[in-house]
Amino acid sequence: MALVLRNKVTYLDSSGDLRLQVGPEKENYVVCSKTMERTSAVWKKMLNGGFAESKPLNPESEWIVTLPEDKHEPMLIVLNITHSRFSLVPEKLAPLDLYDILVLAEKYDITELTRPWARHWFNGVRKTKSPLLMWIAWALGDATMFVVTADMLVMRCTVDTDGRLVTPKGWHLDDTRFDALRPHDIIDRIAALRLHLLEDILKPINEILSRLKESTYGCCLLCTMTMLGALVICAANSGLDPIPRSGSEFQGSVMQLVEKLDKLRVVFAHEDKKNVNPLPTAKKVIQEAIKNKEETVPKFYLDRLVKQSKKIGLLE
Structure with missing residues (x-):
């Protein structure tokens, strides 16, 4: 299923309960919080540890987590991987794009999730010097x-x-x-x-x-x-x-x-x-x-x- 865009909001999950605002541009990605928690111990702690990113106590308040230091384009690729949207994961990457993805993977301790693509991505940039x-x-x-x-x-x-x-x-x-x-x-x-x-x-x-x-x-x-x-x-x-x-x-x-x-x-x-x-x-x-x-x-x-x-x- 293709990505769904609604008023410049990218839905990684049509029933998503968490909105991520990524980068200085505050790109909006709606995701499934449970998926985030299952795939990353860092995200699990962030979303359930009583921090500012935790789910609001008021059920009528929208759950929004702001990630201003993360780049939104590599984050979208990472989120496509975590939400099993594999057809949207690029087969080839430029060195800087691959670097940015690996920075996020390291930050959120999900580098192992890149395993199906890591070899192919790396082979694609080996000759760039x-x-x-x-x-x-x-x-x-x-x-x-x-x-x-x-x-x-x-x-x-x-x-x-x-x-x-x-x-x-x-x-x-x-x-x-x-x-x-x-x-x-x-x-x-x-x-x-x-x-x-x-x-x-x-x-x-x-x-x-x-x-x-x-x-x-x-x-x-x-x-x-x-x-x-x-x-x-x-x-x-x-x-x-x-x-x-x-x-x-x-x-x-x-x-x-x-x-x-x-x-x-x-x-x-x-x-x-x-x-x-x-x-x-x-x-x-x-x-x-x-x-x-x-x-x-x-x-x-x-x-x-x-x-x-x-x-x-x-x-x-």
Whole structure:
């Protein structure tokens, strides 16, 4: 049966006894209170715990519960699920829509109710490369996607002038709009690993610069001056002017720094000195630093993700 609209009121149950006013817009949804109570212990306590949301004592008063902090569109999908209106549950969702639904599911402790759709929804957003995939993976227990997305953010996040991490999509990783499904310290961990990698990547380049400036590279002075000048000019042409001395001086991403350093070249005053080119070794050290970086996601996170996956059914 299709949804029934009466004066901008959406009836999830034609005999519903409870009106929900959702979001700042106060979208009106009439629902069955017993259905709400059966599907969620949170709703049961809310509607029967003597709170403002409890049923009015006066039988002639309409029972209205206001939920101003909830978004009305994902709430409608959640209510369609709880009221067994499965034909109205979308088969595909954008990452932000899926995130919003999972926020409500977590808030009202009904994430398990998404089980019939969770795998299909998630498969539909896997290839979007949205940073939100990490929060979605956390809610649904997809350890692989959580790790992949966290690693991507370590490698591709930049920082703004305030030192806040900025995702490849252009929004702040610590945006409070996305606090609901975020592990409490994952942002600090991503920031620390990013900075540590930048330091490791810059170290061999700065060691080369120091040795050239001190004329201790085992070449004649002319070769040393030529190599140093070529290196500095090449770095400037790549957008590194000057070459950062520490990771905190670089606001770009790890990948951006690697790409810039990969363009570095040196020039030799004497052809027979090309075998002392220090850059191949430095670039090998950089690749090893990336390959052997510390794990972004600690084991206790992975354990929690596995438990959540079994609960939701993603491992089946």
